[in-house]
Amino acid sequence: MKPEIKQSALTYLEDWLAHDKFDGLLDGRPSDYRPLLEWMITSEKFNLVLDSFYQVMPFGTGGRRGPVGVGPNRINPYTMASSIQGHVQYLRDLLPGEEELKVVVAYDVRQYKDLRQLYPPDLPNPVFGFSSKDFAHIATSVYCAGGVTVYMLPDELNDYISTPELSFFIRLLGAHGGLNVSASHNHPDDNGGKFYNGKGGQEIPPNDERMVKIVETISEVTSMPYSAALETGLIRPLTAEHRQAYIDLNLGLRLRGDAGPAKIVFTPLHGTGRNTVGRCLNAAGFEEGKQFFTVEAQREYRGDFANVKFRTPNPEVPESLELAIEEANRVGADVALATDPDADRIGAAVRRDSEMVFVTGNELAIILTRYRLESLQRAGQLPATPLVLKTEVTSELMATIAKAFGAQVIGDLLVGFKYVGDVLDQLERTGHFGDLKAGLSDFILAAEESHGLLLTPEIRDKDAAGAAIVLAELTSDLKDAGKTLYDYLIDTYKRYGYCCNLLRSTIMQGAAGTAAINKIQERLRGDPPSSIGGVKVLSISDYWDEQAFGAFKSDTDRSSRNLLTINLDNGLRAVIRPSGTEPKNKVYIEKSSAPLGVDASDEEFEQMRTAIDDEVLAFSNAFMGTMLGLIDVELPAYALEISDLVSLENKRHFAEKFVPGFDDRAKAVLEEQLDAESVQAWIDSELNSYGADARLLVARALRSWISGCRRDEPERESTFAIQEKLFLS
Numbered sequence: 001m002k003p004e005i006k007q008s009a010l011t012y013l014e015d016w017l018a019h020d021k022f023d024g025l026l027d028g029r030p031s032d033y034r035p036l037l038e039w040m041i042t043s044e045k046f047n048l049v050l051d052s053f054y055q056v057m058p059f060g061t062g063g064r065r066g067p068v069g070v071g072p073n074r075i076n077p078y079t080m081a082s083s084i085q086g087h088v089q090y091l092r093d094l095l096p097g098e099e100e101l102k103v104v105v106a107y108d109v110r111q112y113k114d115l116r117q118l119y120p121p122d123l124p125n126p127v128f129g130f131s132s133k134d135f136a137h138i139a140t141s142v143y144c145a146g147g148v149t150v151y152m153l154p155d156e157l158n159d160y161i162s163t164p165e166l167s168f169f170i171r172l173l174g175a176h177g178g179l180n181v182s183a184s185h186n187h188p189d190d191n192g193g194k195f196y197n198g199k200g201g202q203e204i205p206p207n208d209e210r211m212v213k214i215v216e217t218i219s220e221v222t223s224m225p226y227s228a229a230l231e232t233g234l235i236r237p238l239t240a241e242h243r244q245a246y247i248d249l250n251l252g253l254r255l256r257g258d259a260g261p262a263k264i265v266f267t268p269l270h271g272t273g274r275n276t277v278g279r280c281l282n283a284a285g286f287e288e289g290k291q292f293f294t295v296e297a298q299r300e301y302r303g304d305f306a307n308v309k310f311r312t313p314n315p316e317v318p319e320s321l322e323l324a325i326e327e328a329n330r331v332g333a334d335v336a337l338a339t340d341p342d343a344d345r346i347g348a349a350v351r352r353d354s355e356m357v358f359v360t361g362n363e364l365a366i367i368l369t370r371y372r373l374e375s376l377q378r379a380g381q382l383p384a385t386p387l388v389l390k391t392e393v394t395s396e397l398m399a400t401i402a403k404a405f406g407a408q409v410i411g412d413l414l415v416g417f418k419y420v421g422d423v424l425d426q427l428e429r430t431g432h433f434g435d436l437k438a439g440l441s442d443f444i445l446a447a448e449e450s451h452g453l454l455l456t457p458e459i460r461d462k463d464a465a466g467a468a469i470v471l472a473e474l475t476s477d478l479k480d481a482g483k484t485l486y487d488y489l490i491d492t493y494k495r496y497g498y499c500c501n502l503l504r505s506t507i508m509q510g511a512a513g514t515a516a517i518n519k520i521q522e523r524l525r526g527d528p529p530s531s532i533g534g535v536k537v538l539s540i541s542d543y544w545d546e547q548a549f550g551a552f553k554s555d556t557d558r559s560s561r562n563l564l565t566i567n568l569d570n571g572l573r574a575v576i577r578p579s580g581t582e583p584k585n586k587v588y589i590e591k592s593s594a595p596l597g598v599d600a601s602d603e604e605f606e607q608m609r610t611a612i613d614d615e616v617l618a619f620s621n622a623f624m625g626t627m628l629g630l631i632d633v634e635l636p637a638y639a640l641e642i643s644d645l646v647s648l649e650n651k652r653h654f655a656e657k658f659v660p661g662f663d664d665r666a667k668a669v670l671e672e673q674l675d676a677e678s679v680q681a682w683i684d685s686e687l688n689s690y691g692a693d694a695r696l697l698v699a700r701a702l703r704s705w706i707s708g709c710r711r712d713e714p715e716r717e718s719t720f721a722i723q724e725k726l727f728l729s
Contacts, residue, residue, distance in 0.1 A: 005511055009054040012072050013037070016053070021078035022126055025138055027225045031077075033070045035123045048118060051510040056216065062202035062418055065183050065192030065581045068112040068127055069119075075183075075191045076127050077138055081223060083193050084139045084179070086215030088146035091176055093214070094207075104173065104196075104238070105140055105152040106166040107132035107181040108341045109271055111303035115311070115692075116189050131303060132181040132191060137226040139179055139193070144229040145222045151175065154237045160301065161238065162272040162343035164463035167200040168246050169238060171458065174198075185314035185340040186582065187691075188304045199428075201421025201460035205557030212556060243275070250280045250465045253455055255379050259285030260476025265328040265336040266468075267295035269313035269320060270302040273339030276465040277346070281472060293331050295323045305341075310645055311692040313340055315347020315451050316503075317645070318358040319696075325349050325356040334475050335485055339464045344417075345451040346464035348471065350485040362395035362501040363489060365447035368467060369398050370492050371474045372444050372455065373405040387427075387438045389413060389420050389446035392563065393575050393588040397499035398447060404496065407444065408436055414543070414560050416580060420446040421460035428457070449501060449588065494600050498609055499592040500616045504624055507584045507647040516631045516648075517578045517585045523630040524564055524576065533622025535572060541565040572616070574623055587627070589620050638704035643697040650690045654698055658686050659705060666723045679726055695727065702727055 022031035040049045052071030057064050057079055064083060068075045091101050111131040119125055133155075140150050151173055153159055161169075163180055170178045178196035186192075195211070197203050203211060229235060264286055268274040278294065286292035297307045305311045309319040315338045324336035328349065336356060338347040348364060349356040359367075369388060376382040388402040391413045399411045410433065413419040426433045428440055440457040447453050452462035455470060475485055493499075508516045528540050543549050543561035552558045563577040575588040591612055596605055621640045628635060633648065639655040646654075665682060668674035687694035706720050 002515075005054050006050070009050050009052075009511075012053040012056075013049065016071065022076070024223055025077040025081050025141075025221070026126065027137070027141075027227065029126065030124060031126050032124060033126050036070050036119055036125060039120060039123055047510060054511045058212075062208075062416065062580075063192055063194040065186060065190060065194075066583075067116075067118075067187075067189055068130060068191050070127065075135075075193075077130075077135075078221070080135050080181075080193060081138050081142050081221045082218040083195075083215055084142040085146070085218045085221045086211060087177065087179070087195055088143060088148055089218075090211040090214050091148070092146075093210075095176060098176065100149060101147070101177075102149040102151065102173065102175040103143060104166055104169045104175050104178040105136050105143070105150050105181075106161045106163070106179070107136035108160055108183075109301045109303045110181075110183060110188065110191050110341070112189055112191065113304055114189060115304065116187070116689075130191075135181045135191060135193075136179075138223070139181065140235060141223045141226050141229045142221060144232050144234045145224045147234070149234045149236060151236050151238055160272045160275065161243070162276045162464075163194070163461055164344055164459050164465065165243070165246050165276065167196060167459045167461040167463075168249065169242055170196055170198065170200040171460075172242065172245060180342060182342045184342055184581070185312065185316070185345065188311055192581075196461075199421065199425045199460055201425065202416070202418035204418050204422045205552075205560065206554035209554035209556040246276075246465075247279055247283055249456060249458055250276075250463070250469050251283055253466055253469050254284060254473055255375050255381075256473055256476065259287075259291060260473070261291075261479045262286070262335070262472055262475035263291050263293075263331065263333045264472055264475070265293045265295065265324050265331065265333040267298045267321070267324040267327075267336075267338045268343070269298050269308050269315075269338055269340065270300060270305050271313060271339060271341030271343060272301075273343035273464060274299060276343045276463075277337060277339055277468040280465045280469050284469060284472065286472065293327055293333065295327050297323055309693055310643075310697065312645060315340055315345050316361060318349075321347055321349050321358060328356050334479060335471065337464075337468055337471070343464050344462035346453065346467045346471075347451055348485075350489070352484070352486040357486060359485075359489070360501065361447075361449045361451035362398075362499070364451065364453065364467070364471075365390065365394060365398050365449070366401065366492055366499075367474070367485065367489055368445060368453060368455070368470060369401050369447070370496075371488070372470060373402065373407065375474075375477075376444070377405065383442045383444075385438060385442050386444045387436075387442040388444050389423055391415050391419070391448045392565065393577075393586075394447055394449040395499050395501050395590065396592060397496060401492070401496050402444075408438060408442075410436065414563070415448065415577065416560065417446075417448060417452055417454070417460075417462050420448075420454060424457050424460060449503065490602070490605060491598060493609075494596050494598050494605060497593050497595045498605070498612060499590065500609075500612045502589045502616050502620050504587040504589070504620050505579070505584045505644045506624070506628070507582070507644070509583045509647055509649065513583050513648070517583075520585060520627055520630050521562055521564070521576070521578065524566075524627075528566075529626060532566075532568065532574075532626050533619050535619060535622075536569040537566060538569060539567045541567070570615070572619055574619075576627070585627075587620070587623060589616055589623065591616050636705075638701050638708060641701040641704050643700075646690050646697050653686075654690075654701065659702075661686070662723065662727070663719075666719050666726060669726065670719055670722050676726060683727060699728060 056072040176198045180194040183190035183192045305313045328336040336349040348359045386407040399409045443457045453467040455466040543563040566574045573590045665679045
């Protein structure tokens with residue numbers, strides 16, 4: 001660890017010990033966090049101290065997001081309040097002549113319960129039980145103390161609004177900015193603040209850095225008790241009429257006059273989506289209990305996401321749709337939909353004969369690109385120069401389809417929907433984006449591979465509701481013709497070419513993890529490999545190349561452009577970048593095929609798809625191994641099959657500690673030196689830090705390890721049988 005990181009942590013720790021950073025922010029709640037700090041020190045929890053204090057939590061792709069806790073590198077009353085203080089100052093500097101500044105404040109369902117068990121439960125913890133609504137009250141108190149008018153839901157409603165609603169309301173109300181207290185699909189112990197500008201989007205470089213610089217200078221926060229803020233007259237309600245305007249906007253995307261025959265299951269995964277996707281589909285004519293079914297176990301607002309597999313309310317994760325798929329099979333639904341807690345992302349599973357099949361974010365983008373262009377063309381409503389937007393890491397097949405309809409495509413946007421919002425803003429103001437000329441009326445849709453879709457320019461962030469409305473319409477159109485969404489996807493692949501897209505990620509937590517993520521990028525950039533997994537590297541496109549991509553606008557621009565595209569032999573492509581919102585790096589792997597044609601048999605298609613999928617999966621493991629080698633980490637092949645929801649530290653623990661220990665204990669059970677119950681308890685204790693449903697997270701890797709042992713040591717079959725019974729049964 002670099003000495004300057006340790007010194008930074010020590011400086012911040014001394015400051016937090018000397019000054020009560022929560023003073024005046026908790027509206028009567030106890031604010032003393034010193035017992036927690038003293039416990040960290042006396043218990044020698046130095047990794048926790050270092051990670052909590054080595055830096056002020058930086059802004060990512062649109063704000064701050066991370067674990068709730070004590071310290072400047074945690075989300076807590078002080079880091080939230082100082083962010084808001086900086087936002088107030090930023091708005092004052094940006095709009096010096098504006099007499100009445102207005103913002104919209106939203107919050108999701110989160111409530112901090114220390115599920116990671118980082119702090120001792122017997123010590124007072126001033127942030128325990130803190131909800132997104134509590135953080136929103138702190139934010140509102142700072143805004144009002146600064147003379148800023150706040151639009152938010154009345155407290156007595158005990159309700160929530162989503163990210164796309166927030167974006168829409170900013171534009172509807174003529175507000176100058178907005179805040180959503182949310183950590184999207186992160187772990188339940190995380191929270192954050194997503195900041196929005198007056199266009200309903202998030203700031204891009206260099207404006208985002210201007211705000212960051214201001215926040216970094218904040219040393220004092222001007223606030224008032226929330227009860228006093230309520231008396232200022234600066235808090236105004238978001239009304240039922242405002243919310244209905246959002247519903248009506250999305251209903252306007254329909255091209256057919258009725259709901260049609262589609263049958264849909266929906267789960268909000270305990271989040272805000274029942275107010276958006278749920279209300280929109282009901283209003284579109286999908287009657288509750290007949291054509292529209294909600295997963296009751298996940299309908300309730302719950303910040304711990306208790307009934308979601310792995311407690312990961314992320315529609316990118318197939319397991320998050322498990323209960324929705326069960327319900328779809330029970331009622332015979334055509335499609336199952338899911339939204340993350342702030343309802344900007346959408347996930348889906350579609351019917352294939354008697355089973356439901358998960359659909360990736362790239363596949364949703366492909367389906368909606370084709371259908372939206374196709375249906376608008378059929379209705380005579382397709383603009384003369386339709387416009388489709390996607391990010392650099394989203395499937396190239398989306399662009400191929402769009403161009404087949406004569407659409408203009410901006411296909412290399414940086415990751416983060418704020419760049420989509422910027423394109424729409426420039427088109428609205430100037431009628432062009434770079435050399436491309438278009439207006440908002442030309443916009444068809446925008447997509448990113450992480451299940452983010454937008455189908456109306458009146459919203460400047462992802463919106464699951466608009467995508468749900470159009471998917472429901474498509475499902476009914478297809479059902480009228482005796483077909484399914486799955487049929488439509490396969491037909492699309494046959495017509496335009498199959499494209500396999502695979503996302504891999506590696507969680508690397510704390511200061512050491514951040515250093516490792518940066519080191520990987522540095523080494524790939526400075527000494528790129530000539531081949532990966534035996535596949536020749538043809539070229540590398542580096543977004544830090546100022547000659548190719550322009551001069552950096554700011555440090556935040558440099559951070560957003562920390563992206564490498566690696567083109568390889570055999571048509572393989574890999575993009576690697578650090579995540580802007582989570583402690584991980586992400587690798588996007590893609591390989592496409594030429595179109596087979598609509599007359600190709602399903603058997604031909606499946607053979608081709610399986611071959612490409614197998615090639616991409618094998619290459620992804622080779623890439624992950626090469627990447628980890630850059631930070632001197634070597635994992636056995638089976639450990640690369642552990643879910644990417646598990647941190648690298650725990651993957652190493654699994655290979656180096658758990659597997660040998662489990663092998664020894666299985667032998668001891670076979671020799672009747674240990675009982676099975678004690679081994680079961682040991683397994684759960686060892687895997688506890690991996691996350692909820694830990695056995696499922698590592699089950700594939702354990703099967704792979706056992707399979708390898710069976711091949712190499714067939715004489716130990718009885719031990720392997722015991723292992724399967726202990727772990728996998």
